Each structure stands twice: as C-alpha cells, then as structure tokens.
Amino acid sequence: MPLSSKHLLGLEGVSKKEIELIFKTADIFKEVLERPIKRVPTLTGKTVVNLFYESSTRTRISFELAERRLSADIVSFSASTSSTSKGETLKDTARNIEAMKIDIVVIRHSAPGAPLFLSKILNSSIINAGDGAHEHPTQALLDMYSLREKFGKLEGLKVLIVGDISHSRVALSNIYGMTTMGIDVSVCGPATLIPRELDKLGVKIFYNLDEAIKHKNVIMALRIQLERQKVGLFPSTREYYNYFGITKERLKSAKKDVVIMHPGPINRGIELDSDIADSKYSIILEQVANGVAIRMAILYLLSGVESSLKV
Amino acid sequence: MPLSSKHLLGLEGVSKKEIELIFKTADIFKEVLERPIKRVPTLTGKTVVNLFYESSTRTRISFELAERRLSADIVSFSASTSSTSKGETLKDTARNIEAMKIDIVVIRHSAPGAPLFLSKILNSSIINAGDGAHEHPTQALLDMYSLREKFGKLEGLKVLIVGDISHSRVALSNIYGMTTMGIDVSVCGPATLIPRELDKLGVKIFYNLDEAIKHKNVIMALRIQLERQKVGLFPSTREYYNYFGITKERLKSAKKDVVIMHPGPINRGIELDSDIADSKYSIILEQVANGVAIRMAILYLLSGVESSLKV
Amino acid sequence: MPLSSKHLLGLEGVSKKEIELIFKTADIFKEVLERPIKRVPTLTGKTVVNLFYESSTRTRISFELAERRLSADIVSFSASTSSTSKGETLKDTARNIEAMKIDIVVIRHSAPGAPLFLSKILNSSIINAGDGAHEHPTQALLDMYSLREKFGKLEGLKVLIVGDISHSRVALSNIYGMTTMGIDVSVCGPATLIPRELDKLGVKIFYNLDEAIKHKNVIMALRIQLERQKVGLFPSTREYYNYFGITKERLKSAKKDVVIMHPGPINRGIELDSDIADSKYSIILEQVANGVAIRMAILYLLSGVESSLKV
Secondary structure, three states: OOOOOOOEOOOOOOOHHHHHHHHHHHHHHHHHHOOOOOOOOOOOOOEEEEEEOOOOOHHHHHHHHHHHHOOOEEEEEEHHHOHHHHOOOHHHHHHHHHHOOOOEEEEEEOOOOHHHHHHHHOOOEEEEEEEOOOOOHHHHHHHHHHHHHHHOOOOOOEEEEEOOOOOOHHHHHHHHHHHHOOOEEEEEOOHHHOOHHHHHHOOEEEOOHHHHOOOOOEEEEOOOOHHHOOOOOOOOHHHHHHHHOEOHHHHOOOOOOOEEEOOOOOOEOOOEOHHHHOOOOEOHHHHHHHHHHHHHHHHHHHOOOOOOOOO | OOOOOOOEOOOOOOOHHHHHHHHHHHHHHHHHHOOOOOOOOOOOOOEEEEEEOOOOOHHHHHHHHHHHHOOOEEEEEEHHHOHHHHOOOHHHHHHHHHHOOOOEEEEEEOOOOHHHHHHHHOOOEEEEEEEOOOOOHHHHHHHHHHHHHHHOOOOOOEEEEEOOOOOOHHHHHHHHHHHHOOOEEEEEOOHHHOOHHHHHHOOEEEOOHHHHOOOOOEEEEOOOOHHHOOOOOOOOHHHHHHHHOEOHHHHOOOOOOOEEEOOOOOOEOOOEOHHHHOOOOEOHHHHHHHHHHHHHHHHHHHOOOOOOOOO | OOOOOOOEOOOOOOOHHHHHHHHHHHHHHHHHHOOOOOOOOOOOOOEEEEEEOOOOOHHHHHHHHHHHHOOOEEEEEEHHHOHHHHOOOHHHHHHHHHHOOOOEEEEEEOOOOHHHHHHHHOOOEEEEEEEOOOOOHHHHHHHHHHHHHHHOOOOOOEEEEEOOOOOOHHHHHHHHHHHHOOOEEEEEOOHHHOOHHHHHHOOEEEOOHHHHOOOOOEEEEOOOOHHHOOOOOOOOHHHHHHHHOEOHHHHOOOOOOOEEEOOOOOOEOOOEOHHHHOOOOEOHHHHHHHHHHHHHHHHHHHOOOOOOOOO
16 A cells, blocks of 8 residues: 555645655646546446535536546435435445445545544545545645646745635645645634634734735635625625735735635635636636546555556 | 537537538437447547536436447536535636536536537537527437438428427527528417517418418427416416417328427427327437437537547 | 346246346356456446436445446436426336437336336336335345345245335335245234235234244344324334334344344334344345345346356
C-alpha cells in the first residue's frame, strides 16, 4: 500500500511525502485527461459506490468521471431515493452494500465523522467527499495541486482564506494540508465565524480584509452557505460583501500576481465580484479541472491495485 | 466537420443536405440496433453530460441509450439533485462541468435559448433536447426520419400538425425541418393556440379539423400540456377532444392510408382516441424506435470523431 | 430456453428442477464475485431497463451490480423523475421504452400484477423485483440459496416466517418456493396479519412465537412496514416486539444452531434485537451477498444468450 492508510478520511495527519505521492500520481492522470480517449483500464472490475447524503453537483460528477475514466464499475445513490427514508441506519445501509462485494465507498454526509465511522465497520476503502463542517480532503488536495501547478512549488506561499471559517470543511482540510506542505496560512472573516483555537494549528487570524490581503500570494474565498444562514451569524449578505467581498478595489492592495480561488458554487456579488471570478487572477476553473485528476489519483492509490500504473 | 455547426440548437437554418446526411448516418445506426450486440466503440473515451432541468422519460432514456450504444462515458443529472438548488447560475454550472473535460452537453431546459447560451460560453458541442416553447430538433428529425421510412421520400408530402401550436417546440422544429425538406405543412388548433405569423414560414392555418384533415398524408397530434393548463387557453379537455381529438369517425374524411403520429406521452382520449393510437395508422412506436438511431447519428456527427464510421 | 418461461414473475408454478438450475448457475457467478476482477462479458450489448416505481436501496443496487458485472447496458429510472408525473400509463411507458430495443425489464411496482401485465404486452423478458403484496421472487431465491449454502440441502428443513404475513411479498414467494423444494414452512404473527387460506398451501400457522420457534432450523423475521402502519393492524411497535420480536431470551427455546434471516432493512429492536441481528445465528449479510449472484443467474438464464456460459 503506497499510502499509510487505506482510507482518505481527512488531511489531518497525512504526511508531506504522501501528499507529494498523490500529486505525482495526479500528474500522470492529468496527462491522460488531455488525450482524445480519456479512459484507462486501471480499475476494471473494481466496484465503487457513491453514497451522497447531501446534494452536490460538481463533487459528485467529478468523482463519477474519475471513476468512469478508470473503468471502475459504479453504483451511485442519493439519500432521497434510498431506504434511508425507511429509517435504516447508516451502519446497516453500508454493511449491506459492502456485502455485495464492493471495493471503495465515496461518502458525503452532513454528520462530521460519518466516513470515520464507516472505516471502522467496513473492509472497503472509504473516501470522504465532505462530512459536515469537518473535512473535505479531495477539495484541499485539488486546491494545493492547482497552486503547485501555478507557482511550481508550495513551500513558503502565503495563502489567505476568507469567509465562514468555523463551518467550512474546505477551510479545515486546507489548513491541515497547507501547513503540512509549508504554506503560510492566514484566515479572515467575521469574528463570529472564526474559531479562536486556530492559532494552535499555526494559522494567523485577521478580522480586517484590507490588512489581511497584503503580501499574500493567494486569496481563497469560501462559499457563504446561504441555505444554512437561518441563525444569522452575520447581519446580511450586503454587510458581508462590504466587509469581506473580494472586489477590484480591494485587490489594489494585493500583490500584482495574486491568485484567486473559490471551491464553488460561487455566490457572485457576495463572496466575489463577478468580474473577479472571471478575471486572469482566478484559477477557479483550473481547480475544477484538477479535481478529476486528483480523484483519479486517490481512487488508484487506495484501490490496492498492485501492478504498476497501467495508463 | 461534416455538419456546418458543431452544435444542434434547432432546425432553423439547417440545410436539406445536412438533414439528409443525418438520415443516412441514422440508417447505419439503425442497422446496428437490429444486431444481437447493439454496441459500437465509436465514442469510446468521449464524455457526454446530460443536463435535464425538466423531467423526462423517453427523451432522457433515448439519449442515454444512444450514448451507451456508442460506448461514450456518460454523466447525467437532473436539476432536483444538483447545486442549482444552491442558487448557482446555469453559466457557472455549465462552465464547471466543462472544466472536467467533456465533449458533448445534451440539455433540456424550460428557458428558450438555454442551449444557444451554452453554445456561446462552452467549447463542447451542445445538443438541444428541448428548450421551453422554442425547439426540440432531435424529435423533429426522428419524426421526419420515420416518415421517410414510411413513404420512401419526404418531398411533396402533406402533413397536418394538430394542437397547441403556440407552445409546442415539437411543432416549431418540425415546421422548420419539414418546410426545408419540401413537405407541405398545415396546422390546426384553437385560434388562441396558433400564432398568426406562421403563414410567413409557409404554413397553412386551419381552425376546423374536419376541413384540415382532407387530402393529408400525415396527421401529427401534439400533446396537450395538461400540467401547464392553469391559464385556461381552451375551455376544457372534453371541449378540446370534441373539436380537435383524432377519432375513428373523423378519420373517415382522411386519406385511406393516412399516417398518425404523436411525440408522446399521449393523453389517450384527449388528443387521440385510444384505439387510433394503437391502430395500423399509427407509427408512434416507430417514432420512438427511430429516436435512438437519430440521436446516435447526431452524437456521432457532432463528436468530431474524424475516422471513418467504425460500426 | 433453459427455463420454461422467459419471465420471472413469481415462484408460483416454478418447478424444483428450474430452481435447482438457477442455484447451479448462481454457483458459477458466486465464484466470479470472488475474483479480483468481478466482470464477465456475458450480456455485452444486451440492454436492461430498471423501472423502480417504489423506493429501494438494496434491491436496486443488487440488480444494478448484477447487470454491470454481466456487462449489460443499463438504463434506470425511478418514478419521481419520469413522465409518470405527466400522467402516462404504465402500458405506454413500457411500450415506448421497449420500442428502443431493450432485452430485459426489471420492475418494482406497488400494484400486484404489474409485472404480469407487462409480460402480456411486451416482447422483453420481465423480472419482478417486487409487486405490492404479491411476490418478490429473487428475494426468495436468494433466501433459499443462502439456506442451501448453510445446510447443504433444503429438503426437510423446518422454516418459520414471523411477522406481517398478509402484506409480505417476501413471505408469499418463499412459501411457494420453499414448499416446492420440500421445506416444512410455518408462519407466526398477529392473527390480523395472517391469511387463513395459507394452510391450503401446506403452511402451518402459529399465533404464539414461543411455541412456534421450537424445533425450527430457521427463523425468518419479516420487516414491519412502519410507513404503511397508518391503519393500525397491531396496537404498537412495543406491543409487536413483546409478542413477536426475536430476542436472546426467546431463542433459548430454539435449536442450538438455529439460523436467523431477515430481508432488510431491519427495524432493530422491533423485529429483532440488535445483537441477534449481528450474532453468529444471523446470515443476513450472506443473504445480501448471495443476492447479486442469484440476480446474475436470473439475468443470464432469461437473456436468451445461447452460447455456453462465458465467464
């Protein structure tokens, strides 16, 4: 097994060497994705089950494309059409599906720890595709992979993450992964949305965006979860935009070659001005493109296929 | 590129020569569909994304079967399970999916012009699977293909389209395609449901079905969109049936070998008597069968696969 | 055709010899499922359509995995995203889908007899994946196959089925199949939930579980359909558990090597104590595992593939 675990539950505890192996493997698959025929037989006869208990477009499609292009057999289901409506526990659902001889489970769930729970009761490899406000490791890997592609290396980069840090699995996975890779990570957002203990993870905390933005190589805007904003953790989206929106005006105090990222889907005019999202600063679509290569790499590395990479 | 456009957005402006090429290509795939093994490797490694923003059985299944039988990699999603519920724009959804290296997008959307919009922002080929009350070009192609099969040629045929002409994308695509192919097209329906400008497209307008039906080779009944009938564009379905329903009685004034078509799903006893739908006059199931061959032809012709047809 | 019918509508009338052929075919596929590459080319180019008009996790996934591992082309749809919401009849939906050149239809429907109805209007092979309170033949086949695996033979086994016998398609299919195979079948449940005519099928009826349980080799607990319990056929789930729940205490009066089965999904603490479900007595996960092999056998035997089994 080339990685120390047969699961990818999060980036907490994943070593620099392992992340570099994932990136090198993704390089190979990225080349495959440039070919006219984008399919390789690597996972022929392996079965991957996608369990999506939360709605998703890009992550689900990205995983499915990665699985198909590796020639895996795929079964997908979303919670709304499944027996969960009959009251079955996650444990029973998962053990039953595994009894059908599957190899890998990709799970998205609103409960933090759901992938960890599955890893303890199943023999299959588990890939976390987002668990509540905990981790979203493939997103952070594709983010870092996109920065490595842009800058040539990660060590020493200064990255600012802006938004609702407390509830963001994207932020947490990136904080674990980026600090491991030697990136200098700062966060900025409303005081109500930043956990104080973050400094223990080696992260600098800012509450003023104009100040935070200076000297940074990268600004990653997080999605404001409008659908979860019932509690009112900030006064209004207008207010949020005024203090934390990434605008042309604001970027004047940033480095000339600053890079803008966003995990999507974007709320244009809230987290980012629309023209910034589509500008030369933005690598948002590169992030999406790299997502498929990163997920192919993870699926391959966890599959236990022992032969040399047949691509 | 054998067709003048890499997209199929509608039949407006598509030439007779192009439509004949599509039919000849469909002939080849129709033969494939008669084989015990109905799969050819033509689109191996190409990725097709089906974006269905309106519910559909037959069109979605027909496209998916066409794609599978061409060995394409397929990703499908319907609006209800996707990020559109998170407020993402069609533009962002589409550009994100394209960033994952896809080749063809098949889209059904309630907004007229949605496929045209996509064709302007994406590099992929776009196939319109129905956009609001605008066009549904693959349906019209399969309708004409079925008539070509039945009559040997299209030129000079007299076709009557009956129903809600104003809101029918099937009618509009057929009017464009059929007039191009030299078919003599008439329409008949309630005065509230026929746009007056149709005569500029070379279409004859009737308000009395018994009169309209005479000397026609083909009667195409359109579906009454019961689910859209809140506005009350005609008094009742009973009233509609009395004036515009295709009945045995009414067919007495038609030609002996008249052909009955319907794009489905049928409201039996409203647009058509149930026994007419199942009679020797009807080619409704042939339409469905030909749909797969036509869609295989379109997918192949737009795919940019340059080698000679490997079937 | 190795089976006397090209459909599998139920186990009523299926002979012992046919069931044995299904089991022997499943043995071959079970071996395939132990291989690292679990895919065989047996149904390449054949098209299977899964029509699920009721929600399902395990049965749908089990069929889809069986179809994929036989290399069939698959189209699946569930009622909620289809034209049935436009009021189309099952007959029209089915005939339209068949017009697209398909080979096998797998259908789950709330109406008893829906698969029989399809078998009369379609040329495809029909497989019943559960029709109302009528039959669920593949479930009963996998149940018996699991017992054959456990005990080496079926003849002479004493099986007790516990629960809502009246509304259970699992019970009825097992009663037909098991009595054919020479199994001694008893049932036990609330008097309101057991049809009196069952004794005509050669089934013993018990109302007291402690008495029923004695000398049985197998106890099959049925799922209580909580979602259908509006009518109140028993007072409460607590009451049900007290009289008919399978508990450690209760198993003291059973044979030492009694086998516990359940078709899933389990309501833990109602039909079964949670620790019984996970105990050495339980073969619940073996049932699930065998489901894929049984369904591969059925798909193969009904497919009309005439060559010798290419696995």
